[in-house]
Amino acid sequence: MTKVMTGATMSLDGYIADASHGGFEYLFQWYGNGKVETPTANPDMTLRTSAASARHLRELNERTGALVVGRRLFDMTGGWGGRHPMDVPVVVVTHSVPEGWERENDSFVFVSDGIESAIGRAKAIAGDKHVGVNGGTIAAQVIQAGLLDEVHVDLVPVLLGAGIPLFADLKIAPVQLEGPTSVVEGDGVTHLAYRVRTPD
Template sequence: MTKVTTGATMSLDGYIADASHGGFEHLFQWYANGDVETPTATPGMTLRTSAASAAHLRALNERTGALVVGRRLFDMTNGWGGRHPMDVPVVVVTHRVPEGWDRESDSFVFVTDGIESAIDRAKALAGDKQIGVNGGTIATQVMQAGLLDEVHIDLVPVLLGDGIPLFADLKIAPVQLEGPTEVVQGNGVTHLAYRVRRTG
C-alpha cells in the first residue's frame, strides 16, 4: 500500500511560517549551511547541506513518487517554474484549473473534486513509491480524512514567536503519533519522523 506522508521545516516553537507567511530566511538556513551539494530539478538551485542532511534528502527523493499540494503553495512558487525541484509529478488541489495550465501533464495534475480524489490520483502516479503532502492546509485535510501515515519534521532551532502551525484548525485533535521512527542530526536542523497512530 502506498504510504502518504507530510513534511515541513518547523521552528522550535511549532511554526512553519511566521504570521505574514514569511520567516523562511530563518527556517530554511539549513539548506545552504553545509559542504555537500544536492542538485535539484530546478536550474541553478543546488542545496548545500551537512552530509547527514544530504543523505536524508537523497533518501526522501528516492522514495517519493508524487506530491500533493494546495493551490496557494502552487501560486506562491509560481508552479516552481514548470517542474517541482524533486522532479516528481505534483497533484494540485484547487477549485479551478489556473489559466495557462493544462489540467493534466507530466509535471502537474489539477484535481477539483476534493482531497480524497487528489490522494487517489497521486497514488496512481507514485506507483510503489510514497506520496508527499505539502502545505499546512492540505496536510490538515489529509489528516482529518484519515489518509496520513507519517509526519516528518525538519526542526530548526529558531523561535518565530507567532505564526502558522503545520496542522492549523485540526478538527480531530488530539492525534497521537508513534516514534520518533527516525532522528537525523544535521547542521542547524534535526530531521524527525513519526507514524500516525490508527484508532478504532
C-alpha cells in the same frame, strides 16, 4: 504499500512560516549551511547541506513518487517554474485550473473534486513509491480524512513567536503519533519522522 507522508521545516515553537507567510530565511538556513551539494530539478537551485542532511534528502527523494499540494502553495511558488525541485509529478488541489495551465501534464495534475480524489490520483501516479503532502491546510485535510501515514519534521533552532502551524485548522485534535521512527542530526536541523497512530 504506498505511504502518504507530510513534512515541513518547523521552528522550535511549532511554526512552518511566520504570521505574514515569511520567516523562511530562518527556517531554511540549513539548506545552504553545508558543503555537500544536492542538485534539484531547478538548475538555479542546488542545496548545500551537511552530509547527514544530504543523505536524508536523497533517501526521501528516492522514496517519493508524487506530491499533493494546495493551490496557495502552487501560486506562491509560481508553479516552481514548471517543475517541482524534487522532479516528481505534483497533484494540485484547487477549485479551478489556473489560467495558462493544462488540467494534466507530466509535471502537474489539477484536481477539483476533493482531497480524497487528489490522494487517490497521487497514489496512482506514485506506483510503489510514497506520496508527499505539502502545506499546513492540505496536511490537516489529509489527516482529518484518515489518509495520512507519517509526519516528517525538519526541526530548526529558531523561535518565530507566532505564525502558521503545520496542521493549520486541525479539527480532530488531539492526534497521537508513534515514534520517532527516525532521527537524523544535521547541522542546524534535526530530521524527525513519526507514524500516525491508527485509532483502536
